[in-house]
Amino acid sequence: MILLAQRLRRDGVQLLVWILATAALCFSATAGVSEAFAAESERQTLLAVALANPAILLFRGLPSGASEGAFLVFTILPFLVLLGALMASFLAVRHVRAEEETGRADAVSATPAGRQAPFIATVAHGLIACVLLGGATTAAFIAAGLGGGGSVALGGALASSAAVFLGVGLVSAQLFRSSRAANSFSVGVILVAFLAAGIGNAVGTPSDDLTRMESSGLAWLSPFAWAENVRPFADDDARPILLAVGVSVALLTLAAALQATRDLGAGVISPRPGRAAASALLSRPLGLATRVSAGSLLAWVVGAAVVGALSTSLGDVIDEIATQNPAVTDMLDRLAAQGSMDQGLVVTFFVMVGTLAACFGVQTVQRARQEETHGTAEQTLATPVARARWLGAFLATALAGIVVIVAAAVAAATLALLARGGDPAILPDVVVAGAGQVLGAAVFPVLTAVVFTLLPRATTTLGWVLVIAAASLALFGALLGLDEDIVSLSPFAAAPVPAADGVAWNGSVWLVVLAVAGVASSLMLMRRREVATGG
Incomplete structure (x- = not known):
């Protein structure tokens, strides 16, 4: 008790x-x-x-x-x-x-x-x-x-x-x-x-x-x-x-x-035994951050690749099952003039890809907090490594990982489309949706880094809350009757998406501004705060 x-x-x-x-x-x-x-x-x-x-x-x-x-x-x-x-x-x-x-x-x-x-x-x-x-x-x-x-x-x-x-x-x-x-x-x-x-x-x-x-x-x-x-x-x-x-x-x-x-x-x-001597990669903060994040990156890449493949491979299956019901067939005929179902499917799936990429980014920045609470950050910062450079290594790893995750989803979507002999005209939409989610997902590790520098103890909680809240707005906001301006507060919903006449840029400008300002602010704040080793 x-x-x-x-x-x-x-x-x-x-x-x-x-x-x-x-x-x-x-x-x-x-x-x-x-x-x-x-x-x-x-x-x-x-x-x-x-x-x-x-x-x-x-x-x-x-x-x-x-x-x-x-x-x-x-x-x-x-x-x-x-x-x-x-x-x-x-x-x-x-x-x-x-x-x-x-x-x-x-x-x-x-x-x-x-x-x-x-x-x-x-x-x-x-x-x-x-x-x-x-x-x-x-x-x-x-x-x-x-x-x-x-x-x-x-x-x-x-x-x-x-x-x-x-x-x-x-x-x-x-x-x-x-x-x-x-x-x-x-x-x-x-x-x-x-x-x-x-x-x-x-x-x-x-x-x-x-x-x-x-x-x-x-x-x-x-x-x-x-x-x-x-x-x-x-x-x-x-x-x-x-x-x-x-x-x-x-x-x-x-x-x-x-x-x-x-x-x-x-x-x-049991974890795999480490090498007797560290490689040259581990002599730099960026190499260390990359090494400790490699395992989780692989897991998120696999998950994103599965989601990406589904975005272009489920269309025929869903069409076949849906059209087995005459009422569904009639409704599909009436919806045909309202836009491409394949395009909508790609956008919806890539919001999920963006969410997975954002999760990796947040998790990577949270690793800096774990290094701090476990005392290993203190050992690293006792060397000539500057604090901003140390945090910047985790941020760079997070942002690069987001690109890799989304690129894996785009590649999987392309291969799945080609394997089923689908219409290659949808591929530009896949690329646009993927690039847009890179921009949307990049906001979250940056915001988590700002939280890490200002409120270290809240890094884990707020990092995940931001991703969950943004994903829920993007996926559920419209169905819950929320105003479009409120839904667009989610970076996933504000990201550029393919449109019938090209690209809908949505909130691209403010996403870029937010990401750049967040990186600069977190690195500047990291130079000034003390290392906190408490949980």
């Missing part, structure tokens, strides 16, 4: 902000949908458009009807599950692997508490956080005027899916020796699950009235789809919640077994 109380007190503010912000999002989303799509006929039309162009379902929920509650779930549930997944997995890694990295776990294990008590306290802490998240969202929907049964079903779906990713985070904390690697693995699993649910829904079976979609078998491999198939405010089916609970119990059991058998501080997967 003492360890649990310590964890609750330590994470109190952070979890409170996370949970209340999610609840506030639910409440405001309900109001936004009610205002923007007040008439059922409007909701039916939008659902028909979504089912006629299933690419929309890749980044939205599972249509379950045109009622106000079911439509709200369609617009927002995947993002809510994403927030819960990140909250739970980060919590798990923070209180298991990060504690071992800092040496605090050694001190606790030397007391009568032993090795298992901290792990049990972390499991209890994580489950409490998941339940509170589900309860807060339930309360928000009820306060917004939605039905109690559907609100409870939605809260249960969110809590159970978050518990699954709590298990993922705990298992990854056992597998890897560093919290950075464990978090990267967890985020990778979350993104794969997100895409699996989206693709599984997109290739599902639409109803004849174009208001409901049945998920394909692929979707059922993802906890996101389990939450969506609860179908709150429509079916309120508890069976997917039971499935999620069963999987979370299995993952927690696996994590406990690994915790009991491995050495404290070690990971199940």
Whole structure:
């Protein structure tokens, strides 16, 4: 109980902000949908458009009807599950692997508490956080005027899916020796699950009235789809919640077994032994920053390449499945004059690529904070290396990595298009969308660097919050009825995109100004602040 109380007190503010912000999002989303799509006929039309162009379902929920509650779930549930997944997995890694990295776990294990008590306290802490998240969202929907049964079903779906990713985070904390690697693995699993649910829904079976979609078998491999198939405010089916609970119990059991058998501080997967002598690359700050970021860069490159390939390879599959339904065929004919579905698909997928690239950039700058708290930065800065040059090395690595990640996605999209014999006329759109997301993604490591110099302790939290908030605005803002000027505050939405008559430059100028000013400010501020070694 003492360890649990310590964890609750330590994470109190952070979890409170996370949970209340999610609840506030639910409440405001309900109001936004009610205002923007007040008439059922409007909701039916939008659902028909979504089912006629299933690419929309890749980044939205599972249509379950045109009622106000079911439509709200369609617009927002995947993002809510994403927030819960990140909250739970980060919590798990923070209180298991990060504690071992800092040496605090050694001190606790030397007391009568032993090795298992901290792990049990972390499991209890994580489950409490998941339940509170589900309860807060339930309360928000009820306060917004939605039905109690559907609100409870939605809260249960969110809590159970978050518990699954709590298990993922705990298992990854056992597998890897560093919290950075464990978090990267967890985020990778979350993104794969997100895409699996989206693709599984997109290739599902639409109803004849174009208001409901049945998920394909692929979707059922993802906890996101389990939450969506609860179908709150429509079916309120508890069976997917039971499935999620069963999987979370299995993952927690696996994590406990690994915790009991491995050495404290070690990971199940042993790191590759280092060289006896450092290479010339490590004699410079840029070489060091590149070396410590190489592993995570490879993981983000693979993820972006998969997303890029999907952007040009899913069009035929979606068209074939969509046109099997006469109502969908009719809707597609009416949409044909409104623009290219392939072009819209590319832009949507490359917003996700930009998000992945931004995640790498933020993670790389956060590495500077980790070097500082672990004391290794102090050793480096005790040499003739200047502080601005040291931070600049991480910034340069982050920005170069963003270019590499997006370039990998563009290359994968090109190869996928050529492999399926698609129309090469879409390739310029791929290049424009990719280049635009390089510009949008570059803003985030720069802003994280500014936070690092001004508020070092907030580097990790604010870095991820900025990316999540911007991605949610770009992907969900329009559907939630937000004003276009508000949506364009997201660098992902303000980035240049292909248009019917060339390139829509959007907010390119302010993105460039923000990036340049941020780099200059962070390097100038770094020259003046003291090195902080505390966590």
